[in-house]
Amino acid sequence: xxxxxxxxxxxxxxxxxxxxxxxxxxxxxxxxxxxxxxxxxxxxxxxxxxxxxxxxxxxxxxxxxxxxxxxxxxxxxxxxxxxxxxxxxxxxxxxxxxxxxxxxxxxxxxxxxxxxxxxxxxxxxxxxxxxxxxxxxxxxxxxxxxxxxxxxxxxxxxxxxxxxxxxxxxxxxxxxxxxxxxxxxxxxxxxxxxxxxxxxxxxxxxxxxxxxxxxxxxxxxxxxxxxxxxxxxxxxxxxxxxxxxxxxxxxxxxxxxxxxxxxxxxxxxxxxxxxxxxxxxxxxxxxxxxxxxxxxxxxxxxxxxxxxxxxxxxxxxxxxxxxxxxxxxxxxxxxxxxxxxxxxxxxxxxxxxxxxxxxxxxxxxxxxxxxxxxxxxxxxxxxxxxxxxxxxxxxxxxxxxxxxxxxxxxxxxxxxxxxxxxxxxxxxxxxxxxxxxxxxxxxxxxxxxxxxxxxxxxxxxxxxxxxxxxxxxxxx
Numbered sequence: 001x002x003x004x005x006x007x008x009x010x011x012x013x014x015x016x017x018x019x020x021x022x023x024x025x026x027x028x029x030x031x032x033x034x035x036x037x038x039x040x041x042x043x044x045x046x047x048x049x050x051x052x053x054x055x056x057x058x059x060x061x062x063x064x065x066x067x068x069x070x071x072x073x074x075x076x077x078x079x080x081x082x083x084x085x086x087x088x089x090x091x092x093x094x095x096x097x098x099x100x101x102x103x104x105x106x107x108x109x110x111x112x113x114x115x116x117x118x119x120x121x122x123x124x125x126x127x128x129x130x131x132x133x134x135x136x137x138x139x140x141x142x143x144x145x146x147x148x149x150x151x152x153x154x155x156x157x158x159x160x161x162x163x164x165x166x167x168x169x170x171x172x173x174x175x176x177x178x179x180x181x182x183x184x185x186x187x188x189x190x191x192x193x194x195x196x197x198x199x200x201x202x203x204x205x206x207x208x209x210x211x212x213x214x215x216x217x218x219x220x221x222x223x224x225x226x227x228x229x230x231x232x233x234x235x236x237x238x239x240x241x242x243x244x245x246x247x248x249x250x251x252x253x254x255x256x257x258x259x260x261x262x263x264x265x266x267x268x269x270x271x272x273x274x275x276x277x278x279x280x281x282x283x284x285x286x287x288x289x290x291x292x293x294x295x296x297x298x299x300x301x302x303x304x305x306x307x308x309x310x311x312x313x314x315x316x317x318x319x320x321x322x323x324x325x326x327x328x329x330x331x332x333x334x335x336x337x338x339x340x341x342x343x344x345x346x347x348x349x350x351x352x353x354x355x356x357x358x359x360x361x362x363x364x365x366x367x368x369x370x371x372x373x374x375x376x377x378x379x380x381x382x383x384x385x386x387x388x389x390x391x392x393x394x395x396x397x398x399x400x401x402x403x404x405x406x407x408x409x410x411x412x413x414x415x416x417x418x419x420x421x422x423x424x425x426x427x428x429x430x431x432x433x434x435x436x437x438x439x440x441x442x443x444x445x446x447x448x449x450x451x452x453x454x455x456x457x458x459x460x461x462x463x464x465x466x467x468x469x470x471x472x473x474x475x476x
Contacts (some may be wrong), residue, residue: 002296013057017067020049024071024201028209030362036207036437043430046201054199059191065177066197071172072208076131076163082433083405086211087127092137093147094118097155102144105318119156127158135326136319141307142246143213143219163353165211172219173198174209179219180415183226188383193415204425212405217247218412228260229381237296241303248324249409252365252395254297255373256387261293327401333431334402335360339445351414354400360397366395380414389413389422393459404429421458428454 023046027458031038057064080086092102099119110117111125111133118124125133139147154160158198180194197203207215220243227236243250332338332354338361372387377444378385396402407425407471414422428451 010057013053013060013063016053017070020046020053020410021074021375022072023049024074027205030420031081033082033433033436038431039433043201043205045214047427048198054192054195058190058195061181061192064192064195064199068177068195068204069170069174071199071204072173075167075204075209077158077159077208080210082205083210083212084127085132086162086165087124088132088137088157089143089147089165089211089213090140090150090158091118091121091124091128092139093151093161094142094155095147095150096144097151100318101311101313102137103311103319104136106136106312120158125160127150138320138323139213140245140248141311141418142216142242144311145449146213146216155243157310162211166208167210169207169213169215172216173203176215176222177220178410179223180227180412183222183229183381184416186212186226186229186415189416194422197412197415198410200423200426202404202429204409206405207408210405212408213246214249214405214408217249218408219245220246221250221409222412223327224379225385233261233292234298235301238303241300241307243322244304245301246306249392251390252369253388255369256299256376256384256391257293257296259376260384261296261380262289322399327399329403330358333400333435334404334429334443334451335400336402336448336456337398338400339448352431358400359419361400362395365391365395365398370474385416389417389419393422404432405407419462420460421455424458429441 024041025044027046031042033039038290089106091107095102095105095118100117104451107121107128108130110121112183125293137144146165149159149168150164153164163452177194177198181191184191184193206454224240225235225242227233254454269349301451332342338357341357341361342353345357352404360429364414369391371393376387389410392413396406396410399406407422407429410422411426414420431447431451432443435441436448
């Protein structure tokens with residue numbers, strides 16, 4: 001099979017793959033995030049080659065899918081060089097295997113009391129850093145299950161644990177490839193669209209390389225959307241709950257299902273068919289849809305609660321809510337609108353208003369999502385995915401913290417639409433890492449401004465100034 005794929009492939013794509021493989025190897029094993037010039041050059045090079053590969057060879061799907069796997073395999077023994085979160089992942093998994101609840105104890109608590117409940121405790125704490133180690137974990141149960149698997153197979157090796165985590169993320173990526181391709185076919189969209197996600201250097205580096213579990217969350221999300229499109233909404237609800245319990249992000253999409261269920265065609269029984277007026281039939285269909293909507297929400301909530309149940313306690317609720325709240329009231333990184341609001345706060349009040357602004361902006365996001373939920377009436381799978389794309393995009397625009405890997409969610413959703421601004425963002429977001437080019441890890445707001453100038457320009461052009469009517473544009 002491999003030989004037949006290679007023989008059908010022209011020399012230029014093979015040369016581009018070989019060059020990319022070398023660049024990825026350098027990225028994985030010979031790069032520190034403080035080497036900002038080298039980081040930008042490498043990323044720009046692999047992104048350019050990625051774009052040309054898809055552009056020139058998009059119909060040789062098997063070749064590019066195999067290429068995506070090879071690029072991921074290059075990272076298999078690497079220690080993440082752009083993020084230290086994986087040290088906490090390994091810590092949590094090993095803590096659970098010691099029959100301890102990771103939501104109740106911080107790593108700092110053990111280390112400051114000279115207690116070392118797991119192998120390599122001091123090394124893991126030093127790796128994650130005091131900021132991470134001083135907070136309770138915020139990773140949901142399915143995420144924790146992945147950490148447990150890593151702890152089970154590599155209980156005394158950080159490299160081994162990272163390898164296990166990486167294999168899980170790679171498996172999830174190819175699950176996304178499988179269901180993403182099937183969903184694209186169902187929606188009569190080009191199947192090669194999925195290559196903008198699966199072959200994207202941003203996804204390969206941030207998920208496979210840096211071990212961020214957005215990839216697992218995205219796998220369950222795409223699988224759920226596929227099941228929903230096939231009208232298997234009960235199973236879709238279960239899988240959607242798995243996505244929530246990997247990362248909490250899909251929670252914000254729940255209101256968007258309102259018109260999906262309430263306006264979907266419903267098979268009526270003989271009694272309902274006896275209602276011979278169009279008005280009555282529409283009314284019966286609407287209430288049948290609402291019943292299914294309530295059932296869908298019930299399955300999602302019940303499954304989520306069941307998965308959290310092994311960790312449940314009053315202290316867990318208190319610790320978890322505080323940790324999640326930190327993202328809205330304490331942390332700042334790579335923000336856009338929030339930074340502007342913060343500067344206005346400085347002008348009027350003389351100090352950082354994050355405590356107020358950080359709570360106000362999420363309210364705006366919620367109101368926007370609710371407006372999409374109740375006023376986007378003509379809905380199908382494409383429209384549902386588009387509303388998800390815009391909901392999470394607005395959330396990112398209004399967030400106090402936008403880590404690069406957060407872009408993965410809008411990138412996968414854009415695959416099922418005509419919008420390209422997430423693809424542009426997946427390239428330009430790399431400059432946010434320039435904050436680590438100095439000892440204080442402080443951001444250069446001119447660089448952040450450049451990033452968002454490009455992103456907002458493409459976003460506004462696509463939404464308001466595109467000459468072509470986008471089939472995925474939301475109709476209110």
